[in-house]
Amino acid sequence: MKRFLKWTGIIIGSIIVIAVVFYVIVYFSTQSRIDRMYNVDVQTLVVPGDSASYARGKYVAERRGCMGCHGENLGGGEVFLPPGSPVGTLIARNITSGKGGIQYSERDWIRLLRHGVNKKGKSAWFMPSQEVCHLSNQEMAALVCFLKQLPPVDSIMPEKEIKPLGRLLIFFDKFPLFPAELIDHHADYQDSIAPQVTPAYGAYLATSCQGCHSRTYKGNPPLVPGQPPVPDISSSGNVGQWSEAAFLTALRTGKKPDGTQMSDAMPWKYLPYTDDEYKALYAFLHQAQ
Numbered sequence: 147m148k149r150f151l152k153w154t155g156i157i158i159g160s161i162i163v164i165a166v167v168f169y170v171i172v173y174f175s176t177q178s179r180i181d182r183m184y185n186v187d188v189q190t191l192v193v194p195g196d197s198a199s200y201a202r203g204k205y206v207a208e209r210r211g212c213m214g215c216h217g218e219n220l221g222g223g224e225v226f227l228p229p230g231s232p233v234g235t236l237i238a239r240n241i242t243s244g245k246g247g248i249q250y251s252e253r254d255w256i257r258l259l260r261h262g263v264n265k266k267g268k269s270a271w272f273m274p275s276q277e278v279c280h281l282s283n284q285e286m287a288a289l290v291c292f293l294k295q296l297p298p299v300d301s302i303m304p305e306k307e308i309k310p311l312g313r314l315l316i317f318f319d320k321f322p323l324f325p326a327e328l329i330d331h332h333a334d335y336q337d338s339i340a341p342q343v344t345p346a347y348g349a350y351l352a353t354s355c356q357g358c359h360s361r362t363y364k365g366n367p368p369l370v371p372g373q374p375p376v377p378d379i380s381s382s383g384n385v386g387q388w389s390e391a392a393f394l395t396a397l398r399t400g401k402k403p404d405g406t407q408m409s410d411a412m413p414w415k416y417l418p419y420t421d422d423e424y425k426a427l428y429a430f431l432h433q434a435q
């Protein structure tokens with residue numbers, strides 16, 4: 147009996163020691179990614195101030211989902227992890243210059259949007275800069291023109307925080323928290339990109355579908371428990387079989403060619419694209435490998 151207890155004690159003790167050592171590794175590995183400094187060369191762009199550029203910038207912001215996450219007035223919106231969640235606290239915060247917002251220079255905006263790096267030189271958290279870093283110089287400059295002029299909104303939100311469960315998810319690559327790790331910091335960008343009904347322009351727009359449909363467009367498990375899985379929208383999924391007209395109908399009305407209705411998990415009601423933009427998206431996705 148004594149022997150048995152001794153061995154049980156040794157085994158339990160070892161498991162505890164291993165768990166503690168493992169968590170220490172997880173902690174320091176994730177902390178070094180949180181604290182990593184990115185010394186990026188921030189591109190110099192001439193940011194215009196005219197009303198046409200402002201309007202173009204607003205148009206880009208709508209297409210790239212800024213309002214979808216940060217709220218209609220960009221004073222803060224989507225709560226990804228509410229305070230008290232065992233994963234951490236994460237909110238698409240107030241990005242105006244009001245109370246609880248941010249004080250960003252043109253350089254700061256470009257650093258964040260091109261590199262996913264914030265004013266402190268560290269990666270932002272969960273902010274999908276990897277989906278907008280490729281904007282043409284013209285669209286980027288127009289976007290900054292719009293963002294600089296946002297009317298201040300006062301809205302103070304809880305600070306971001308990551309907890310042990312969140313660290314484990316990051317460690318096992320289940321929670322892509324760091325956009326700066328996903329971006330090529332030496333990439334060159336096109337000066338302008340003409341809106342056209344071509345696969346190339348479709349690919350330019352389609353990065354904004356990646357947050358849900360994945361970087362390869364091959365789909366994802368349900369984003370939230372209880373929702374349908376996110377389907378493959380590349381050539382190997384239904385879109386590879388659909389006609390352009392069927393694609394347009396599905397995205398305008400939510401009705402798929404087989405007569406079924408898409409749920410609200412797919413934000414088709416809120417996507418702002420024109421018919422030509424949908425046609426470009428189709429031209430790209432229909433043949434995307």
Ligand code: HEC
Nearest residue numbers: 210211212215237238239241264270271272273274278306
């Ligand atoms: C999928 C949702 C989502 C979308 C789309 C999105 N953001 Fe964010 N953004 C976030 C989250 C979450 C944070 C909080 C990050 C943090 O606190 O580090 C954030 C942070 C920011 C910050 C502050 C970064 C910092 O740490 O100083 C700025 C500025 C910002 N976003 C601008 C934008 C702009 C401009 C767009 C549109 C091009 C945009 N965001 C689109 C989710 C989003």
Ligand code: HEC
Nearest residue numbers: 354355358374375376377379384385408409411412413427
């Ligand atoms: C917020 C997450 C989200 C975003 C952003 C999003 N989708 Fe979806 N999409 C979904 C989900 C979830 C479904 C499945 C809906 C269902 O089955 O009820 C879906 C379904 C679809 C379908 C139907 C495919 C099929 O085989 O049934 C198409 C087509 C589609 N999305 C295209 C797009 C395009 C194009 C974009 C970008 C312009 C986009 N989606 C952006 C979540 C998203």
